[in-house]
Structures are given as C-alpha cells and as structure tokens.
Amino acid sequence: MSFKKKGNFMSRITTWSRALLLATGLSLTFQSTAAAPDSFPASPIQLFVPFSAGGSIDVTARALGRALEKTLPGASVVVVNRPGGGGSIALGQVARAKPDGYTLGVFMPPNAVITPNMQSVNYDAKTDFSLIANYALTTLYVAVPADSPYKTLQDLLGDMQAEPGKVMFGITTLGSGTHLATARMLQEKGLSTEFVTYGGGAQVITALLGDQIKVATLAGEALPYVLSGKVRFLASFSAKKIEAIKDVPSIRDAGFDWDADVWTGLAAPKGLDEQVRKKLELAVEQATKDPEFIRAMESMAMIPQYLSGAALQTQFEESHETLPPLIKAAGLVQK
Template identity: 30%
Template sequence: METYSFPTGCGLQPAHEETPVNRSPKFLSRRGLMLALAALPLLAHAQAYPSKPVTLVVGYAPGGTTDIVARMAAQSLSTATGKTFIVENKGGGSTTIATGHVAKAAPDGYTLLANEMTQTIVPSLFPKLPFDPIRDLAPVTVFAEAPYVLVVNSNVPAKNLRELVALAKAQPGKLNFASGGAGSGPHIAGELLKSVAGIEMTHVAYKGSGPAVQDLLGGQVEVLITAAPTVAAQMASGRMRPLAVAHTKRLSSLPNVPTAAEAGFPEFRIANWFGLAAPKGTSPEVVGYLHAEVQKMIKRPDVREKLLAAGAEPVSMTPAEATRHLETEAQRWGALIQKAQIKVD
C-alpha cells in the first residue's frame, strides 16, 4: 500500500512552541490533534488510489508510436506499483474523440489521456469543439520527446539542410513535402520550415504516414519531416537520406545527423512529445502520485532503453511545467496554422 507523508505542521509531530517542556513529545496539542484528524481523509484517499484499474486512453489505433509509448508506460507503472494500468484505443477525429472522452470523464484519476503534440494543434484546427483540449485537462507530466527528422528521397541533390533551402529557393514550389494528412504533425513541420527558411514547397497530404513514406521512397515526393521512428527502418535502405534533426541537440539514435540549429535554423524546432493528462478537477494528490511514479519510471535503465529505441528522449516535467509547455505549444502552432491558413475537412 502506498504511504503518504503528512505536511509539516499537520500535527503528527508536536509543535515545539505549544508543547510544555515537562510534557512527553508523544502528546499532541489540541490544535495539532485537530489538524491531524482533518488530514485523515487525505491520507485515506492517497492510500486508496488507485483501488481499481487506471485506463490510459490513446487517440490512435494500436501500433503507432503514441500507442507503443503508452503501453510501455502502462506496463512499467503496473510493474512498479503493483496496481493495474491498461491502455484503451479511441482513434479518430484527429485525436479529438479520445481527448473529449477524457475531458468529460470523472476527475478521479482513473481515466487518463496518453497525450502528445496533437493536443496542442487541434484547438486551432477545430475551434468549435464542445470542450477545450487544453483547459479541460490537467497535465500530469511530459516524460518523453521525439524530435522530428527531415529526410529526402535519395535522388534529391541536397546533402544538408542549407543545400535543401537553397534548392527550394531556386525552384519555388517545385519541391513536394509529404504528410499523413492536413493538420498532422508532419504537415505542421513542413509549414514551419517554409516559415523560418522563407521558402515555398508544395504540401501533399496522404491518409497516414505509411503511404507518405512509400511515396517518398518511390520519388513521388521529395521531402518528409516526421518523428524518427516513422522512418528509422527505411533510412538504412539508402533510398532516403536524413538531412537534419529539427531540434537544438542531436538524437542519440542518429548521432551523425546534424541539428537544424547547427545548419543555421534554430527556429526550425519541432518534436512530438508524450505525457499523461487527467480530467480538469482531478485532485492534486492523485496528480502528484502519478507524476512521482512516472518520474521513477523514466529513471529505470530498461525504460530509458525502450524510449531511445523508439526514437524518443526521456524528459522530466512537473505538472506546472507540463501545463506551461502545452499552453506555449498551443499558442505557437495556433499562430502558424493561422499564418499558413491550414484547414481540415
């Protein structure tokens, strides 16, 4: 059973200024006793949670990176706590079905969202949702980040990001960049590169990452910017070439691929991230319990190895830091979506 440490001054330890010098320390002052009794419901709640299975809701079908990371987290949390954490997939609606389900769930800590970058994109793509994807959820933490990598078909003459930008400027609009759909992360990434580099490329939307990767390999499109796990297996084929990691530091899994910052484009920074969020109104004690367990999880060598194998880097954010991160990302992508006039059907 989980233990809970009472806050200082709750009464379990006598307040020295209220304890007579001739009284044994085991006795409590009247005020201290009242505070201790008032804290008992908090102790009972902290000890009881979780008393039934906790569900991590994923906004995609099984098999994608978000699903893989969520299942890894559920298994690790179950093993570490002796409690039950399970994954439920609710794909569709650009993750709004899953996000809405969690936002409207009881704020008791038993229904959580396995959230990622899309949560900060959908507010601007779907402004008329019956819930607020940011404010109706309480971030628990962000525990992993997967920086995007820019890859090109091997026939593209550019050997680095600077050469690609020069090529795009010499042939405005002739380079095609692929994505898994309008408003998807790779679409946002392409628009970000266009904006920070001052270039024109033509967006080609596919129904999913798989077809986008296949057409990049086949030469129907020249550029794809996506999370490293999406293209990790194909990079070894020689039919596509990585030019840059869209981040300020190199990926552990791609140590020889320079960053966009190294190429002179530090603002070309985009990464998918993975975290947990609870319905708004979930108690700070439950959020704190979950945050603490996730921090223990990402410090385990086996978990770090699994994240790195999936192209993700472990990170650590408190609930407050995760909240600021989501708000900042939502503002950033909202401004870009408006500038690029991105629409979804």
C-alpha cells in the same frame, strides 16, 4: 426502484429507522468516495493515443504503459489508438470521461495547442484537463528514401523553389508537430506544398518506401529505417542530438533560427482527485527511469524527459503563447 411498491414492508419502517437508513447510506457513500484514492488503481487504465499504431508516440506510449504497470502497484494499462482530427479525437474522449484516473491521454502541442488554433474541437485544453506529467521529448526530421536525389535540405528547398508544386510532404495528420514545423520552414522560404496525411508515422514510412511520396516529415519512428540504410534524414528540427544519428544536421545549419522540440505528457479529465493525480505523477517519474522504457525511447529517437504536472502546465502555457502566431503566419488557421 421505487419503495412505494413495497407498501407492507414500508409501513413497518418508522421515521427513526428511515433516518437511520438514510444516515447510514450517506455514510457508506462518503466512505466509499473517500477510500477510492487509497485503493487506486482498482480497474484497468485506458491510455488514449492520438496517432495510429506503430508510430513513435504509439510505441513509446505502450512502453510507458508497461513501465507504469511496474511503478504503480496494481495497474493494468490498455492503450487505445484514436487517430484523426490532429489528435483532437483522442483528447476529446479524455475530456468527456469520468475524472477517476482510469482515463488518460497523450497531451502534446498537436492536440493541446496546434489543432485547437486551426479548427473547432470539442474541448478547451486550458480548462478541461488535469495534467499528470511530461514523459518525453519528441524529435522531428525531414526524411527521404535512401536513393533520393536530395542529399541535403538545401537540395530539397532549392528544387521546390525551381519547380513549385513538384514536391508533396507526407505527414501524420494536419495539426501535428510535423505539419507545423514543415509549414513554418517552407513559409519562411516563401515556399508551399501539398500535405498528404496518413494518420501515423508507420503509415508515412510505408508510403515513403513505397514511392507514394518523395519527402516526409517524421518523428523518430523512422530511425530503424535510417540505421538499416532505407531512409535518410536530411535535417533535424530538434535542438537535441540523438547519439545514433548525431551527424544529422539541424535546420539551424540550413540557416533557420529556431527548433521544434515537442514536449509529450499525460492528461486526465479535469476534477481528478489530487491524491490520485499525485500517484500517477510519481509513477510516471519512476517509469521514465525504467530500462525497457528508455530502450523504447532510444529506438524511436525520443528523449525521456520527466516534468511534474505543474511544470508540464508551464510548458503548455508557454506553447499557448508562442505557437498561435506561428500557426497564423504559416497560414494554417482554418476556423
């Protein structure tokens, strides 16, 4: 809009009144900006999930969203699924959003560390985000249909050794935690496989039960199928035991000397006002104690785990030091 088109009106505005209007405008702008953190949230919050609907990360992110609507007065949380690119598509959208608190994304090793070390992504996980908090620990499992001839992890690995190329592993996406954990396990045994990706855990389970694949590495979205007798877990990559499946052996029981627990948190675009970030951090802490959220976590064999934004930053930095050599050793670097 150009004031020059209002010649008669503008001619009656004195230098003093122009200055007054300018000062008033600046003051109103400043007051509006300063008041924003106090009024947050005043609009729906979008939560970007890097996997398809129905998997453990999706189910628990939705449960977290519902809990945040209780612990953050005025909040309305809308989950947006953006699978693909090893989780980088979702996190890339978060990186490009306004840093106003209304765009959040699930931030975890697949999209924060693993994929950026495998291929080019359109963000820098070290500098492009304000970390809110960790809300969960994701556990991973080697799974087979209930009628599979493989009764133990050793059975599976032995068959892969005897007949190379026979077994393909179903996983969510390349660059996921399931991908790296499986690749590392096989690399240490001198084995290889073809990975078949499905975008999300629910789709992997469908493929497993539909006889499209014989073996999969999954997170806890398979737990209901284990409890109903349709799927068996051969081994857990986690150091943590889930009560409902406490008898599942860990990969340490098969002779490996490592675990693969996956921290799972929330991130916002860099530049987020600290007052808004703290509001979100406190809301996440309270949400992890919500009974409905805890039940959703248990149903997906995940563990509620609150860590502050600063503690999540420490976890991320540690993973950024420890995971790249493993990614390289497993032959996953593509860029």
